[in-house]
Amino acid sequence: MDDWNLLRSFIAVYESGTLTEAAQRLGSTQPNLGRHIRALEALLGEGLFVRLPGRLKPTERAHGLHATLLPMKAAVQEAGRLFAEAGAKVAGTVRLAVSEVYATHVVAPLAAQWLAEQPGLEIELSVSNRAENLLRRDADIAVRFFRPEQDDVIALHVGNTELGLYAHESFIARHGEPTGYTLPEEAFVAGFDRETSPLAPMMKGTPPPQPVRFRLRTDAVLARHAAVETGLGVGVYLVDVAAEQPGLRRILAERFGQPQEVWLCAHTELRRSASMRFVWNRLEQALRERLAPRSGAEIRASASR
Numbered sequence: 001m002d003d004w005n006l007l008r009s010f011i012a013v014y015e016s017g018t019l020t021e022a023a024q025r026l027g028s029t030q031p032n033l034g035r036h037i038r039a040l041e042a043l044l045g046e047g048l049f050v051r052l053p054g055r056l057k058p059t060e061r062a063h064g065l066h067a068t069l070l071p072m073k074a075a076v077q078e079a080g081r082l083f084a085e086a087g088a089k090v091a092g093t094v095r096l097a098v099s100e101v102y103a104t105h106v107v108a109p110l111a112a113q114w115l116a117e118q119p120g121l122e123i124e125l126s127v128s129n130r131a132e133n134l135l136r137r138d139a140d141i142a143v144r145f146f147r148p149e150q151d152d153v154i155a156l157h158v159g160n161t162e163l164g165l166y167a168h169e170s171f172i173a174r175h176g177e178p179t180g181y182t183l184p185e186e187a188f189v190a191g192f193d194r195e196t197s198p199l200a201p202m203m204k205g206t207p208p209p210q211p212v213r214f215r216l217r218t219d220a221v222l223a224r225h226a227a228v229e230t231g232l233g234v235g236v237y238l239v240d241v242a243a244e245q246p247g248l249r250r251i252l253a254e255r256f257g258q259p260q261e262v263w264l265c266a267h268t269e270l271r272r273s274a275s276m277r278f279v280w281n282r283l284e285q286a287l288r289e290r291l292a293p294r295s296g297a298e299i300r301a302s303a304s305r
Contacts, residue, residue, distance in 0.1 A: 009036035010048065011073055014066045015157055017055045025154065070288075077281055090278045091120030097139035100221045103127040105241050107143070110286050114279060121275055140276050141283065142265045154266045158284055159291025162239045163202055165256040169247045170231030178234070178251050202236070202258040240290060262291055 012022035012033070019030045019037075026033070041048050048065070049056035058066070098107050103125050111123045126139050148155045167178070181203075216227050228235040229245060238260065242248045264284055270276045 003039075006036045006040045006043075007069055007072070009033045010040055010062075011066065011069055013037060013049070013056060014058055014062060016155075017157075019056070021155075025156075074285065077285075080281075089120060090118045090275050092273075092275050093122040093124055094141065094273075094275050094279045095124040095126060095139045096279070096283075097126040097128065097142035099143070099145070100127055101225075101238060101241055102143055104222060105244065106286075106290065107283075110283065114282055118275075118278065121278070123279070140267055140269065140273075141280055143283070143287070144263045144265055145260045147261060147263055148265050152268055154268060154270055156264045156284065157261060158264050158287040159262050161260045161262060161291060163236055163258045163260060164239050164242065164250045165202075165234055165252050166228060166237045166242050166248045167234040167251050168229055168231040169249060171228075171233065172249060172251075174231070177249075180255075181252075202256055204255050204257065262287060 009022065009026065009028070009032075012026050013019060016022045016025055019033050022028075023030045023033050037048065044061065044065075046059075046061055048059055048062040050059060096107060096111075107125065111125070115121055115123060147157070216224070216233065218224055224235045225237065225245075227233060228237075229248070231247075234251065237245075237248070239250070242250065264280065264287060266276065266280055270280055
């Protein structure tokens with residue numbers, strides 16, 4: 001293996017899912033990346049992707065190869081950061097669009113570290129559960145829970161999480177662990193006010209005979225979480241966030257849940273801005289580490305450090 005471009009192309013194809021998107025990401029061409037993948041498969045003596053309509057599905061060997069290459073990718077990114085910082089100053093404002101929950105539990109603590117490291121950097125957090133338009137420059141970088149469809153937007157899948165139903169240990173001590181969607185009359189479910197409830201797609205199997213009754217209604221996610229964490233009811237959490245909250249336990253896991261992809265997106269100006277590259281690289285590394293498969297105990301231990 002004397003041509004590292006083959007590995008670079010493989011990582012791009014693996015993470016983007018198509019030759020077209022990988023070529024856009026690397027500033028290359030689809031035929032060139034196709035040749036790289038075929039050459040790498042020839043070296044390995046087996047296929048790395050199953051060709052499906054509109055996408056490439058990685059094989060088990062591809063999953064293993066990608067996991068092996070992640071440290072190399074991180075080292076290359078760090079080297080690139082050092083070169084970039086040597087020739088360009090990290091200064092000015094970077095605007096990040098992120099959901100209410102991730103802004104509070106993930107991005108704000110990270111931003112504090114970045115600002116301490118780079119005195120010339122300024123961070124603006126656009127906190128909303130709606131998708132900001134990167135092409136209109138509503139934000140420079142966005143964290144999204146769906147694959148973006150806009151053209152001319154850099155997009156990178158950084159991991160997966162899940163929505164689940166949670167209750168505090170004090171709630172379970174009083175009422176017992178729920179075995180179904182019917183809760184005691186004195187308990188409540190923290191739910192939505194003006195927004196349309198998206199609970200139905202998360203319910204697996206037979207749904208409840210009657211609509212879920214929300215005794216506390218608010219569209220503010222953090223307010224719903226605060227109510228759940230007092231032990232007064234149950235509510236929906238991202239599992240990576242819930243794992244960091246003391247006393248929370250997932251309930252009805254076999255009956256309620258929804259996978260969530262996590263995407264890091266940016267305006268194409270990223271390639272020309274040292275400040276945007278700095279924030280992107282730090283955020284990508286942090287999200288990949290956060291969303292890497294591991295136990296809840298490991299996540300809590302990491303959060304306490």
